[in-house]
Amino acid sequence: xxxxxxxxxNDAVAACMRQINPDVVAAYPITPSTDIVQSFAQFVxxxxxxxxxxxxxxxxxxxxxxxxxxxxxxxxMTATSSQGLALMWEMLYIAASxxxxxxxxVVNRAxxxxxxxxxDHSDSMGARDSGWIQIYCENAQEVYDNLLQxxxxxxxxxxxxxxxxxxxxxxxxxxxxxxxxxxxEFVRQWxxxxxxxxxxxxxxxxxxxxxxxxxxxxxxxxRSQAEAMRNxxxxxxxxxxxxxxxxxxxxxxxxxxxxxDAEIAIVVLNSTAGTARPAxxxxxxxxxxxxxxxxxxxxxxxxxxxxxxxxxVKVIAVMDRADGFNGIGGPMFxxxxxxxxxxxxxxxxxxxxxxxxGRDVTTNDxxxxxxxxxxxxxxxxxxxxxxxxxxxx
Amino acid sequence: xxxLKELSRKPDVLAPGHRLCAGCGAAPVVRQILMASDxxxxxxxxxxxxxxSTTVFPYTAWEAPWMHSAFENAAATISGIEAAYESLKRxxxxxxxxNFVAFGGDGGTYDIGLQSLSGAMERGHRIVxxxxxxxxxxxxGIQRSSATPKGADTTTSPAGSVVPGKPMPRKDLTxxxxxxxxxxxxxxxxxxxNDLVTKAKKAFDCGGPAFINALASCNRGWRxxxxxxIAIARLGVETCYxxxxxxxxxxVRVTYKPRNKKPLVEFLKAQxxxxxxxxxxxxxxIEEMQAEVDKKWEGLLKKSEELA
Numbered sequence: 001x002x003x004x005x006x007x008x009x010n011d012a013v014a015a016c017m018r019q020i021n022p023d024v025v026a027a028y029p030i031t032p033s034t035d036i037v038q039s040f041a042q043f044v045x046x047x048x049x050x051x052x053x054x055x056x057x058x059x060x061x062x063x064x065x066x067x068x069x070x071x072x073x074x075x076x077m078t079a080t081s082s083q084g085l086a087l088m089w090e091m092l093y094i095a096a097s098x099x100x101x102x103x104x105x106v107v108n109r110a111x112x113x114x115x116x117x118x119x120d121h122s123d124s125m126g127a128r129d130s131g132w133i134q135i136y137c138e139n140a141q142e143v144y145d146n147l148l149q150x151x152x153x154x155x156x157x158x159x160x161x162x163x164x165x166x167x168x169x170x171x172x173x174x175x176x177x178x179x180x181x182x183x184x185e186f187v188r189q190w191x192x193x194x195x196x197x198x199x200x201x202x203x204x205x206x207x208x209x210x211x212x213x214x215x216x217x218x219x220x221x222x223r224s225q226a227e228a229m230r231n232x233x234x235x236x237x238x239x240x241x242x243x244x245x246x247x248x249x250x251x252x253x254x255x256x257x258x259x260x261d262a263e264i265a266i267v268v269l270n271s272t273a274g275t276a277r278p279a280x281x282x283x284x285x286x287x288x289x290x291x292x293x294x295x296x297x298x299x300x301x302x303x304x305x306x307x308x309x310x311x312x313v314k315v316i317a318v319m320d321r322a323d324g325f326n327g328i329g330g331p332m333f334x335x336x337x338x339x340x341x342x343x344x345x346x347x348x349x350x351x352x353x354x355x356x357x358g359r360d361v362t363t364n365d366x367x368x369x370x371x372x373x374x375x376x377x378x379x380x381x382x383x384x385x386x387x388x389x390x391x392x393x
Numbered sequence: 394x395x396x397l398k399e400l401s402r403k404p405d406v407l408a409p410g411h412r413l414c415a416g417c418g419a420a421p422v423v424r425q426i427l428m429a430s431d432x433x434x435x436x437x438x439x440x441x442x443x444x445x446s447t448t449v450f451p452y453t454a455w456e457a458p459w460m461h462s463a464f465e466n467a468a469a470t471i472s473g474i475e476a477a478y479e480s481l482k483r484x485x486x487x488x489x490x491x492n493f494v495a496f497g498g499d500g501g502t503y504d505i506g507l508q509s510l511s512g513a514m515e516r517g518h519r520i521v522x523x524x525x526x527x528x529x530x531x532x533x534g535i536q537r538s539s540a541t542p543k544g545a546d547t548t549t550s551p552a553g554s555v556v557p558g559k560p561m562p563r564k565d566l567t568x569x570x571x572x573x574x575x576x577x578x579x580x581x582x583x584x585x586x587n588d589l590v591t592k593a594k595k596a597f598d599c600g601g602p603a604f605i606n607a608l609a610s611c612n613r614g615w616r617x618x619x620x621x622x623i624a625i626a627r628l629g630v631e632t633c634y635x636x637x638x639x640x641x642x643x644x645v646r647v648t649y650k651p652r653n654k655k656p657l658v659e660f661l662k663a664q665x666x667x668x669x670x671x672x673x674x675x676x677x678x679i680e681e682m683q684a685e686v687d688k689k690w691e692g693l694l695k696k697s698e699e700l701a
Contacts (some may be wrong), residue, residue: 024473025476050484052483055516057515058512061509063467064469064470067473068470068473069473069474072474074480080627085492091463200435201435201481201491203435203458206456206457206458207458210438210444211448212448215450267443325629336658
């Protein structure tokens with residue numbers, strides 16, 4: 001039975017982790033994800049979980065110890081943000097290649113430099129090709145629900161890949177929101193007991209993990225890792241279907257908001273989708289056919305489904321809360337634009353880099369983007385492919 | 394303490410057929426350490442010679458569960474494995490008694506892995522961390538590390554016409570580990586197998602984190618014949634360059650006191666990496682090194698409560 005409660009994004013994570021009750025959590029504090037570990041440490045101190053909490057000396061060791069624990073046969077989690085994720089970088093790839101079902105909440109924060117503690121997506125976007133499944137969340141409800149689903153996705157035998165569940169630093173992580181949580185018993189059954197087929201602590205069946213893998217086999221191993229990511233969409237869909245049937249809360253690979261008949265649309269991740277909603281509603285009142293697409297699953301990237309969802313739109317703006325520093329635009333821009341390449345009639349696809357380092361983005365800012373798109377739809381002309389929103393030039 | 398005969402009958406955890414160089418000092422250290430465990434072991438290994446030479450896929454020389462993930466994190470990896478064990482044991486999901494051991498070279502321990510080692514030791518995991526110290530990054534081709542002795546010629550501290558090898562003395566990691574106040578710290582050499590195995594057993598049985606620093610020759614880097622590895626390690630001990638001692642629950646004990654302490658030159662002249670020091674203009678470096686060895690040895694004897 002669902003319980004209505006009010007939690008911050010971070011506490012929604014901590015509450016969910018208490019219910020998942022992992023065997024091991026190895027973590028290190030970093031703003032804005034610190035609350036997760038703090039709240040969870042209190043659960044450990046109060047004996048509410050069976051978890052062995054390892055308070056490591058760095059994020060590199062957080063991921064290393066989580067990898068060790070997961071390989072040993074324990075359900076293992078950690079959480080981080082920004083520089084912490086950056087320090088884990090080396091180990092992210094290793095976690096994925098060892099096919100360890102680690103679930104990691106990521107609270108998105110700008111990467112240094114200059115140092116900044118506020119939200120953008122440069123941290124997790126930089127890790128998009130590390131072999132992790134990435135799920136993005138608009139609000140605390142999605143954080144809670146996606147975390148529950150992430151455990152099932154990660155541990156599915158057809159997948160066995162680590163999963164990041166991303167939410168916006170401060171905007172979501174520190175804002176108190178109403179949400180529904182499930183009973184402890186529901187979660188206990190939902191995640192089930194973790195029973196890996198092979199694990200390092202099985203001393204009767206010794207195995208060598210992390211061997212030197214040279215020209216003869218490395219490629220085959222990377223190929224099978226890539227296949228696991230290709231297997232993931234079917235599992236993600238199945239888990240979402242079961243979750244929807246049991247909780248009434250439905251999830252797809254992305255959310256379409258008034259997109260069916262939209263002529264202009266934006267593609268936007270996380271909390272800014274919440275900002276875009278009233279903008280779309282206002283435009284619709286004025287008779288403007290605006291909509292948006294909010295990706296939920298960014299890795300694996302559902303390119304065909306996205307193409308189908310956007311094929312009828314005339315002009316699209318991809319909103320990137322991270323710059324690509326490639327001389328063109330942000331990372332999501334290229335992925336969306338590439339997804340649409342095979343359409344017989346391709347929409348115009350523009351890019352806006354916005355909100356870096358926590359720069360506020362308002363409904364009016366989003367409206368301004370739609371106004372630009374409406375203009376392009378009308379004239380068929382646009383000055384620049386990629387531009388910045390809300391920056392002093 | 395088991396006799397050598399008994400120990401030789403124990404099944405090897407590191408099986409023959411691995412690809413470590415002939416004469417490599419790491420292999421006997423690893424074998425002697427693992428002989429001391431009377432429980433099954435689970436091993437974490439830092440990136441390095443030992444890792445690359447024992448696990449070229451699809452082969453492995455390891456008869457026990459073994460894991461490598463990266464260079465700087467063997468201590469963090471083994472602490473995660475031990476944390477998993479403690480959690481599963483507490484939940485009644487595992488009942489076997491297991492010892493946990495990590496191996497790293499001096500690069501992976503003194504340098505890039507120092508932070509994760511320090512963290513793991515402070516957290517009190519029941520792990521034994523063993524450094525096989527050959528005094529340079531041998532796996533990548535003999536580059537200097539903070540364990541490289543003063544004066545040594547390495548590929549990144551080469552002896553040239555102006556700079557005579559590494560200018561600064563080595564880091565005293567064993568003392569740094571002692572300062573952590575962990576239950577057991579020891580320095581060992583494979584040349585003194587009885588001492589090594591005894592200490593390894595104490596480390597496994599100490600109930601908390603233990604650190605063992607093992608002198609391990611690399612004949613490629615030290616430049617000597619492969620068959621001389623153990624003899625040169627013994628010279629390291631006999632000259633007091635590498636004192637054998639332990640610190641157990643804070644009590645310092647020198648476990649081997651050479652009857653006649655040999656001059657350091659005997660250790661140095663046996664190795665090509667110090668050859669350039671034997672010239673009139675560089676002799677002062679040997680004198681400085683000898684003075685450093687004497688000072689440390691005297692200091693250690695003063696601290697030692699009970700002489701062997």
